[in-house]
Amino acid sequence: xxxxxxxxxxxxxxxxxxxxxxLGVVCLGLTFFxxxxxxxxxxxxxxxxxxxxxxxxxxxxxxxxxxITAFAGWNSVVNRVWESMSQFxxxxxxxxxxxxxxxxxxxxxxxxWNSPDLNxxxxxxxxxxxxxxxxxxFLNPIWFTVGTIGFLAIWYFWAKNLRQASVxxxxxxxxxxxxxxxxxxWAASFLPIGGFLSTVFLWQSxxxxxxxxxxxxxxxxxxxxxxxxxxxxxxxxxxYLKSLGYLEYVTxxxxxxxxxxxFGISVFWTYLWFDQFMLIWYANNGEETIYFNERxxxxxVLFWGNLLLNFVTPFLILMRNDTKRKFGTMFFVALIVxxxxxxxxxxxxxxxxxxxxxxxxEMAEGKHGDSHSSVAPAEAKHEDQAPATEQPAEAKHxxxxHETPAADAHATEGHAAADHTAAAPEAGKDTVTxxxxxxxxxxxxxxxxxPAAEESHDPHAAEGHHGEDESKAFKLxxxxxxxxxxxxxxxxxxxxxxFFFNQLSKASLVPMKDPYLEESLHHDTGALIEGEDGGHAxx
Amino acid sequence: xxxENTKVLYGLYNDEEVLKGAVKAANASHLDIxxxxxxxxxxxxxxxxxxxxxxxxxxxxxYGATGALFGFLAMTWIFVSDWPTMYGGKPYWSVPAFIPIxxxxxxxxxxxGMTITFYTICGMWPGVKAKTLDNRITDDKFxxxxxxxxxxxxxVDQLKGFFQNTHAEEVNVKTI
Numbered sequence: 277x278x279x280x281x282x283x284x285x286x287x288x289x290x291x292x293x294x295x296x297x298x299l300g301v302v303c304l305g306l307t308f309f310x311x312x313x314x315x316x317x318x319x320x321x322x323x324x325x326x327x328x329x330x331x332x333x334x335x336x337x338x339x340x341x342x343x344i345t346a347f348a349g350w351n352s353v354v355n356r357v358w359e360s361m362s363q364f365x366x367x368x369x370x371x372x373x374x375x376x377x378x379x380x381x382x383x384x385x386x387x388x389w390n391s392p393d394l395n396x397x398x399x400x401x402x403x404x405x406x407x408x409x410x411x412x413x414f415l416n417p418i419w420f421t422v423g424t425i426g427f428l429a430i431w432y433f434w435a436k437n438l439r440q441a442s443v444x445x446x447x448x449x450x451x452x453x454x455x456x457x458x459x460x461x462w463a464a465s466f467l468p469i470g471g472f473l474s475t476v477f478l479w480q481s482x483x484x485x486x487x488x489x490x491x492x493x494x495x496x497x498x499x500x501x502x503x504x505x506x507x508x509x510x511x512x513x514x515x516y517l518k519s520l521g522y523l524e525y526v527t528x529x530x531x532x533x534x535x536x537x538x539f540g541i542s543v544f545w546t547y548l549w550f551d552q553f554m555l556i557w558y559a560n561n562g563e564e565t566i567y568f569n570e571r572x573x574x575x576x577v578l579f580w581g582n583l584l585l586n587f588v589t590p591f592l593i594l595m596r597n598d599t600k601r602k603f604g605t606m607f608f609v610a611l612i613v614x615x616x617x618x619x620x621x622x623x624x625x626x627x628x629x630x631x632x633x634x635x636x637x638e639m640a641e642g643k644h645g646d647s648h649s650s651v652a653p654a655e656a657k658h659e660d661q662a663p664a665t666e667q668p669a670e671a672k673h674x675x676x677x678h679e680t681p682a683a684d685a686h687a688t689e690g691h692a693a694a695d696h697t698a699a700a701p702e703a704g705k706d707t708v709t710x711x712x713x714x715x716x717x718x719x720x721x722x723x724x725x726x727p728a729a730e731e732s733h734d735p736h737a738a739e740g741h742h743g744e745d746e747s748k749a750f751k752l753x754x755x756x757x758x759x760x761x762x763x764x765x766x767x768x769x770x771x772x773x774x775f776f777f778n779q780l781s782k783a784s785l786v787p788m789k790d791p792y793l794e795e796s797l798h799h800d801t802g803a804l805i806e807g808e809d810g811g812h813a814x815x
Numbered sequence: 816x817x818x819e820n821t822k823v824l825y826g827l828y829n830d831e832e833v834l835k836g837a838v839k840a841a842n843a844s845h846l847d848i849x850x851x852x853x854x855x856x857x858x859x860x861x862x863x864x865x866x867x868x869x870x871x872x873x874x875x876x877x878y879g880a881t882g883a884l885f886g887f888l889a890m891t892w893i894f895v896s897d898w899p900t901m902y903g904g905k906p907y908w909s910v911p912a913f914i915p916i917x918x919x920x921x922x923x924x925x926x927x928g929m930t931i932t933f934y935t936i937c938g939m940w941p942g943v944k945a946k947t948l949d950n951r952i953t954d955d956k957f958x959x960x961x962x963x964x965x966x967x968x969x970x971v972d973q974l975k976g977f978f979q980n981t982h983a984e985e986v987n988v989k990t991i
Contacts, residue, residue: 550911558911
């Protein structure tokens with residue numbers, strides 16, 4: 277076999293990828309022009325895909341660095357795939373840059389802490405929020421800019437240098453490992469840089485959507501989600517490249533090892549997902565439980581689908597070791613896991629951004645410009661102004677939601693109560709818990725030891741329930757990904773693949789002078805599969 | 816393990832790649848290898864020895880599933896009907912709180928079940944005497960063993976020739 281092969285980026289493939297990108301642009305346009313006045317759907321989709329694909333590029337770099345630092349040898353023949361994937365980070369920098377611009381120009385209302393209508397950090401504003409004002413040191417546009425652009429630039433700098441060192445190593449005539457040693461330095465130093473900064477990156481770009489909510493497990497969980505995106509992408513790319521006749525030296529044994537990572541990290545993801553869920557569920561603090569209550573109540577398909585796609589499927593299919601060695605099965609599972617983690621990011625981003633947008637829209641429409649203490653004024657206000665201002669938003673609401681104007685008024689009241697509490701934190705603490713976590717309260721109400729708590733919570737719980745049903749009824753594209761979302765995914769995927777193939781075609785497909793190449797070429801997992809002989813072709 | 820008082824002819828090799836080559840050569844000349852001993856698992860050795868895939872993991876799955884079911888049902892019975900206790904206002908049947916223990920029971924049952932099964936199959940119960948060919952095969956030597964209890968002299972010569980041709984470092988006979 278000839279090791280010095282180069283990937284040729286066919287024009288046919290390019291055309292196909294351009295078509296995919298065009299589809300993505302069309303779908304982005306559709307979601308932009310066919311939405312509320314803040315284009316929430318467009319912006320959540322943009323953030324969702326930008327973070328996800330940037331994350332895949334980042335995790336390819338992180339994974340590769342971990343392999344190099346650990347003196348792993350099996351992976352040398354796959355290294356160029358990861359190197360090329362990681363180069364997408366500068367495109368990710370531009371994609372995330374759009375979000376940064378939006379933060380400054382208030383083009384979007386993704387982040388509650390940055391909403392100009394709510395203006396939560398101003399003590400004189402009606403929506404002054406003591407909690408968010410306290411987080412101002414981190415959740416502000418300047419830090420967001422530094423944290424997003426700066427971190428991505430740092431990562432890309434490392435990724436570019438690691439790649440360069442790897443390509444330079446190919447030019448060495450003798451068995452000298454000057455550039456390989458440089459690679460080791462870049463790789464080892466990237467581990468702490470990538471590890472710590474990715475945590476902050478995920479806090480600010482994803483977790484801060486639910487600005488009040490925080491979880492110490494979140495960065496782990498969302499980073500591992502990216503990791504699985506990267507691993508499943510690697511599996512699919514390896515199989516695709518093999519189907520084109522490239523990477524002939526990547527055998528079932530390499531696939532088996534990537535498959536072990538796909539299986540193991542999927543279980544790790546589930547562990548983190550469950551840890552986060554169970555600790556919050558068990559402690560049952562209203563301010564934490566709200567996150568899951570919101571999702572389990574209004575996004576059940578998203579919530580349970582997440583576990584089905586990302587845990588049940590890979591766990592049951594990849595448990596046997598022969599399934600990890602079959603190209604067809606692995607491609608199928610990788611596709612599901614890839615989609616699953618894209619779905620996972622949808623689940624992290626969409627619900628929180630919708631709440632912020634919903635509040636901002638109500639604010640802009642003057643539904644609750646100042647705080648209300650009873651249902652009556654809210655209702656009056658609502659009826660006064662609704663005909664004039666609510667028309668555009670109404671057009672997109674489900675018909676069912678509008679059959680009950682009373683519920684509408686309750687919704688307003690529910691939100692007003694929640695916002696109101698920030699101004700009067702001492703008195704309002706109970707109200708927040710009750711309004712924000714109604715189902716949880718109801719569920720545990722029978723079991724609650726204190727009857728007093730039951731009394732005070734019940735009326736609010738009922739109110740909150742009506743309201744949320746109205747504003748968050750099932751809606752394609754919001755409660756689960758719709759057709760446009762799939763189109764946008766294809767668009768971003770095409771963009772990613774375009775840059776990937778472009779990078780891949782710039783160097784030999786195998787790092788020819790890598791010190792571990794021989795080990796990698798003769799890699800054998802030692803797995804014994806009956807009726808299989810293809811894996812040992814090199815003997 | 817072979818039966819009592821087996822006369823074994825074995826050769827020691829220095830390297831696992833040489834060993835693999837020797838096993839292939841033995842296959843080519845249809846020699847009946849009794850067993851191969853290595854200080855660590857040699858990848859790719861099993862297929863050329865013609866070993867069948869172990870069925871131990873099927874049992875492992877069954878043990879694990881039993882443990883999961885047992886743990887979950889036991890907790891359900893204990894906390895719902897036998898001794899209902901209220902923890903932090905949670906329902907009696909708190910599924911998320913049962914998951915960690917269910918997981919632990921799965922691991923416990925699978926691990927113990929597989930270990931006991933494996934030891935039973937291999938006849939490794941307490942007090943059993945180890946039948947070691949050579950202490951160095953747990954250190955740095957790779958060994959191919961032939962059962963020569965009922966072998967004719969010509970067969971033994973043939974086997975010795977085989978060891979010589981495949982660069983065995985040392986050839987010995989031992990009754991175990």
